[in-house]
Amino acid sequence: MYYLNYSNSKYEKDNKMRNAVRIPLLLAAIFFSAIAVKAQNTFTVNEVRQFMSKGEQNGMEIILAGSTPEDTKDALEKWAKKMKAKVVSSKKSSEVFIDNAQVPTVSANTVDMYVIVTQVDNGTKLTIFTDLGGAFISSSAYSTQYAGMEALIRKFAKDRAIDVVEAQLKSEEKILKTINGDLKDLVEKKQDYIKEIEKAKALIQQREQDIIKNDADQAAKQQQISLQQQIIETVKTKRASLN
Numbered sequence: 001m002y003y004l005n006y007s008n009s010k011y012e013k014d015n016k017m018r019n020a021v022r023i024p025l026l027l028a029a030i031f032f033s034a035i036a037v038k039a040q041n042t043f044t045v046n047e048v049r050q051f052m053s054k055g056e057q058n059g060m061e062i063i064l065a066g067s068t069p070e071d072t073k074d075a076l077e078k079w080a081k082k083m084k085a086k087v088v089s090s091k092k093s094s095e096v097f098i099d100n101a102q103v104p105t106v107s108a109n110t111v112d113m114y115v116i117v118t119q120v121d122n123g124t125k126l127t128i129f130t131d132l133g134g135a136f137i138s139s140s141a142y143s144t145q146y147a148g149m150e151a152l153i154r155k156f157a158k159d160r161a162i163d164v165v166e167a168q169l170k171s172e173e174k175i176l177k178t179i180n181g182d183l184k185d186l187v188e189k190k191q192d193y194i195k196e197i198e199k200a201k202a203l204i205q206q207r208e209q210d211i212i213k214n215d216a217d218q219a220a221k222q223q224q225i226s227l228q229q230q231i232i233e234t235v236k237t238k239r240a241s242l243n
Helices: 002-036 069-082 143-241
Strands: 046-052 055-065 086-088 095-101 111-120 123-131
Touching (some): 046 123, 055 111, 055 143, 069 086, 069 095, 069 111, 069 143
Antiparallel strands (some): 046 055, 095 111, 111 123
């Protein structure tokens, strides 16, 4: 039984040592993964021509680094609301329809936008097709409108990048709060351990004194036993003399 207890104790000690090694490695991994995600500060709009719900059309493409398709669609709805437009989307389709958007820098009339949201490795790709009302914007046919739309898309992408970084900051601050809480718990546990050690030390000192007293009490009892045995022998002798 003593051997089994020793083995378990050794296993627990080894396990604690392994955990002590894992924690710094985990923290390092978290640190490097966090700093590896750089904020997007370049917002490049490329003109494309591809098929969408209205056939093959000219559109504008931009990458939103760190933005998920779901978050991007939510941001598109807020964006459309600012332009007093109606949003039509479906879970079955990656295309979002922004109906009757008011964009004075692009057109005096309302415009319709068809936005294809595609997930990519580093975030989300937006492909935006803008219908002026019978014709889609292209850099060759509508250079002024194209420039206005390009600036609008860049502004949207920058705002989305700010939201992504702010969300990351909020998440990292939440993690820091948790770590600080863990540290507080560890400090409190250490204080409890110290108090337990002090109590144990006091108990050890008390028991050492108890042992000294116990030894003295045993010696006294041995003397009492010897004396009592002598008394018994004396009484036995008296009893024998009466035969």
